[in-house]
Amino acid sequence: MSSESPNSRTAAVIPAAGRGVRLGPGAPKALRALNGTPMLVHAVRAMARARAVSLVVVVAPPDGAAEVRTLLDGQLLPETLEGVEVLVVPGGGTRQDSVRLGLAVLPDDIGTVLVHDAARPLVPVETVDAVASAVRDGAPAVVPALPVSDTVKEVAPEVPQGEPEPVVGTPDRALLRAVQTPQGFARKTLVEAHEQVAREGEGATDDAGMVERLGVQVVVVPGHEEAFKVTRPLDLVLAEAVLARRRITDGF
Numbered sequence: 001m002s003s004e005s006p007n008s009r010t011a012a013v014i015p016a017a018g019r020g021v022r023l024g025p026g027a028p029k030a031l032r033a034l035n036g037t038p039m040l041v042h043a044v045r046a047m048a049r050a051r052a053v054s055l056v057v058v059v060a061p062p063d064g065a066a067e068v069r070t071l072l073d074g075q076l077l078p079e080t081l082e083g084v085e086v087l088v089v090p091g092g093g094t095r096q097d098s099v100r101l102g103l104a105v106l107p108d109d110i111g112t113v114l115v116h117d118a119a120r121p122l123v124p125v126e127t128v129d130a131v132a133s134a135v136r137d138g139a140p141a142v143v144p145a146l147p148v149s150d151t152v153k154e155v156a157p158e159v160p161q162g163e164p165e166p167v168v169g170t171p172d173r174a175l176l177r178a179v180q181t182p183q184g185f186a187r188k189t190l191v192e193a194h195e196q197v198a199r200e201g202e203g204a205t206d207d208a209g210m211v212e213r214l215g216v217q218v219v220v221v222p223g224h225e226e227a228f229k230v231t232r233p234l235d236l237v238l239a240e241a242v243l244a245r246r247r248i249t250d251g252f
């Protein structure tokens with residue numbers, strides 16, 4: 001059973017404050033266009049389509065919150081939001097800081113939080129619903145993930161640049177998962193995890209990693225190939241191809 005009140009609501013926090021260095025020069029990554037529409041707009045629509053979500057908090061580049069507000073007001077038609085409220089707050093220097101700043105503005109009646117990268121604009125609604133349902137059914141921390149296709153090697157740390165990296169291990173691939181977003185949490189658990197990490201001055205590359213450090217069990221539900229992260233230029237090509245296929249098969 002969930003420890004959340006049955007009347008509590010679900011919010012999605014979308015960290016969108018990154019520069020997108022690996023994508024190359026240009027506007028902040030979340031504002032770059034896919035099929036003519038900023039990645040962030042695709043991501044907000046994906047969250048607003050989910051059954052459970054009634055609030056979306058967009059965490060904008062620190063100096064770009066007003067611009068993002070104007071952009072979203074212009075591009076998100078009220079009928080596509082179906083009553084979902086969208087807040088915009090300025091982000092921080094790391095993804096972790098940005099998520100913390102998003103959590104700080106949640107109203108009291110939010111019991112479940114989904115954290116979703118703006119850089120995963122094409123996540124299907126079924127994946128979002130599956131994560132939200134698992135949290136509302138009682139799991140304190142849920143991540144969508146896929147099996148890994150490549151064999152993964154662990155290499156030695158701190159090898160001088162330019163030198164070949166010695167391999168120190170080959171983890172059993174059957175036990176590895178590539179983790180996506182949205183990651184879903186009982187609000188209390190996620191806030192506590194962020195507080196602990198901030199106190200200890202440690203970083204984590206995803207929110208579930210912080211929850212693991214609390215000793216709280218994180219569980220995996222099936223992810224989706226189309227929830228991939230737009231990180232490098234080739235990912236933009238793939239994202240445009242997915243959108244083109246959706247236009248033909250789904251009409252949007």
Ligand SMILES: Nc1ccn([C@@H]2O[C@H](COP(=O)(O)OP(=O)(O)OP(=O)(O)O)[C@@H](O)[C@H]2O)c(=O)n1
Nearest residue numbers: 015016017018019020021022093094098118119
């Ligand atoms: N200070 C930051 C850094 C990242 N993010 C967000 O976290 C998500 C995942 O991060 P990533 O894909 O690594 O984006 P960037 O940090 O922008 O990419 P890069 O590392 O290539 O600069 C993105 O939606 C990004 O906007 C954020 O909100 N605040």
Ligand SMILES: C[C@](O)(CO)[C@H](O)COP(=O)(O)O
Nearest residue numbers: 095117179180181205206229
């Ligand atoms: C949260 C995440 O998308 C899960 O795979 C990932 O860890 C983000 O990493 P990045 O360093 O911000 O690219």
